Amino acid sequence: MGRSPCCDKVGLKKGPWTPEEDQKLLAYIEEHGHGSWRALPAKAGLQRCGKSCRLRWTNYLRPDIKRGKFSLQEEQTIIQLHALLGNRWSAIATHLPKRTDNEIKNYWNTHLKKRLAKMGIDPVTHKPKNDALLSSDGQSKNAANLSHMAQWESARLEAEARLVRESKLRSHNNNNNNAFPLANPPGYASSSSVVSSAGRNNSMDPLKAHWNNNSNNCSNNNNGGGHLESPTSTLTFSETNAVQPPPPPMPSMIEFVGSSGLHHQHDLSMEGTSWTSPESFRTTSANNVMIEEGFTNLLLNNSDDHHRSLSDNSDNGGGGGDGSGSGSAAGSDDHYYEDNKNYWNSILNLVNSSPPDSPMF
């Protein structure tokens, strides 16, 4: 409840770190691990608050940080995850293992956001700004659903985090020999990866496997209507050896609706997948992300002609501006579905390539 007074103390230094301070912090952590951040500055002989030390370490001194320009792949990852998760920088950062959440946040704010905006895409919703045009055919509803998905995902992340913590606790009890965080590949644990290390194998991988299975099933497609379970529903709870988690914060009932939905006649990666919220919210996730993927790719492959799905859609007016295929109506459904499939494939690729300790999957 109360707030930490650590930074209010007088006599503590603020502002840029000097090389000497860096050296002290580095030396101390390498020898002892960070332990309690609050206690660290005194022990390390630093006139800084613990918070400042933690920040300096996680954003700059950690040895596993990659600096410099973001690759195209990294940009793509950021944009796609941002479309899904919003400003959840730490979660996004877990999929870019050598980047810090702060760096990603800065990069988003200074580069990607502007680039999106310049192309007429709302960086918050990842939709074309003149999306009003879409509302008539129900796509704005889909956008709203996407946001709903993001909230849902948020709740899921929280549940996972709790799960992991508990598993970690249990694991710690089983083998209480890990004195310092540094003892294990420190990742020195980026703030988020710390959480995940221990409990993960028990609790998270099945989730991932399940997710992957679903994706495989889906890509084999044809048989529309598989009854897909969401990652969360899997998390909820088929796990046997993990600590039984408390109910996730949001949903008193998260369930997946089968393919009885609207889109089962199409060949989709996530065909037949619907998300049901406590309010019995029901929709297909397909079109939700389809739009943004189109624009994401447009953004990344701006001049790339192999981005077929959009360029084919020539009557869109091409550019990010009005694009969105608005009309799309009947004729371009196929493009949408193709886009959608690509989108989910890329997300699934992310899942597949994500570090095993990612709290996200």
Add this chain to the structure above:
DNA sequence: AACCAAGGCAACCGCGTATTA
């Protein structure tokens, strides 16, 4: 060469939440 504006990044601030007493 000097000034100014914009961009980029490191660091700080404050809030939410988990943990502990």
Add this chain to the structure above:
DNA sequence: ATAATACGCGGTTGCCTTGGT
């Protein structure tokens, strides 16, 4: 059950650099 403490996260700020005039 409650309050205090500690940590992590996201938003914001401020300084430094770069580019333009």
